[in-house]
Amino acid sequence: MRKTIFTALLSLAYAGVMQAQDGKPAAAADAAAVPAEPTAADVGYALGCLIGKNVSAQGLKPDVEAMVAALKDTMAGKPAKYSDQQLQQIMQSHQMTAAKAAGGKNTEEGKAFLEKNGKREGVKTTASGLQYEVLKPGTGAKPAATDTVKVHYHGTLIDGAVFDSSVDRGEPISFPLNGVIKGWTEGVQLMPVGSKYKFVIPSELAYGERGAGGKIGPNATLIFEVELLAIEAEKK
Template sequence: MKRIFLVACLSGIAAASYAQTKTAAKKPVAKKTTTVSKTTTVVALKSTLDSTSYAFGTSIGAGLKTTGLSTLNYEVLLKGLKDAFTGGKVVLDQQQAQQCINEALAKASAVKNKAEIEANRIKYAPVMKEGQEFLEQNKKRAGVQTTASGLQYEVLTAGTGVKPAATDSVLVHYKGTLLNGKQFDNSYDRGEPISFPLNRVIPGWTEGVQLMPAGSKYKFYIPYNLAYGERGAGADIPPYSTLIFEVELLKVNGK
């Protein structure tokens, strides 16, 4: 199905320039089409070929729609599809077609992402406000320190080992919760620590763990912009969530 989707994209968008240089002929009214109203038609599927063709059309259309594309020149799309399928002469070569696809999908994705972020901003405004209010009060507690980025932390156990750099790999145990106490991850429950490059995690971790000497255990209060941002992470971490982590730095790998 991915291959079908790609061929449809290549063919449909590749033929876009065709529409600018040649006026498409009027589409004849098919004898197999029954008019229901002035604006709606129902296609009569009278054979297996009809059903198969229509099924491929809906599958391709559904796939294209998920990319964020809002509309296409459907007559030119069909022309491109037919040219590619029957071996006809295509207007754009493969490189030109791929460039058209990349540009169209990038633009559609940007529009889609912007719309999703705006929708999340409205929907999860209470989550963002809760986090801001929590951090404002939390920074006043004794023992809580705040960095220039807004990251907050407190030392639960002070270690004496080496501190990691952002480029180091570290071995840690940790527990992560939302402000309401709901746990979304816990290496202790899995029974083994985790090792990872420090520059491959959320910014709050990259910054915070660098403050820790090996052997330390810190508690981090991470604002959404240093965590998973406007999108959140999966079903357990909503967009704009302030997160709380208890992190135990067992060692800096290789040091």
């Protein structure tokens, strides 16, 4: 039991390290110099910060006092209040409840955004509910669903938060058009090579109730700016 929980804590801390490396460094008014030989207190503080960041990033809001008490008991070798299986059940139940609440909120906000956006000049809505706007026209061929396309894209949530962007990475990407979310498969087929479109994709044409990773929640409406660079020749 103790080993299992400690391993989980290390996993949370490691995930916090990865997140810190990927994101912006935490602000510190007077950052202390890193000691050449960290003390147990230094290590404890570092673990606490990293675990806290990862817990917050997952949208979890635990009772911090209860969390600290459980950590102390576990590190002291005291028996846990629940078995490993029960601990997993607690977390799964909490995550399901949180996901359901987030999904409902995302659904309502997505509907409101789509309704407002659909009234904007230049925005067209397809029979499936996909919305698109031509940002830059193109004169090339249009791809079929079975084609492999080369694109640049910038993806955000309706609040403007960026979840993925080949533009930010500075490198376009190629993929089979029938191997992505429905909104992409439908939308990119509307584009001539050389054009740039803006798509607002309802959740049912994106990742639906399951969401994707830690950035795209359940029932999230997605926004993409896509530039179609080329239709790639089939490799033989």
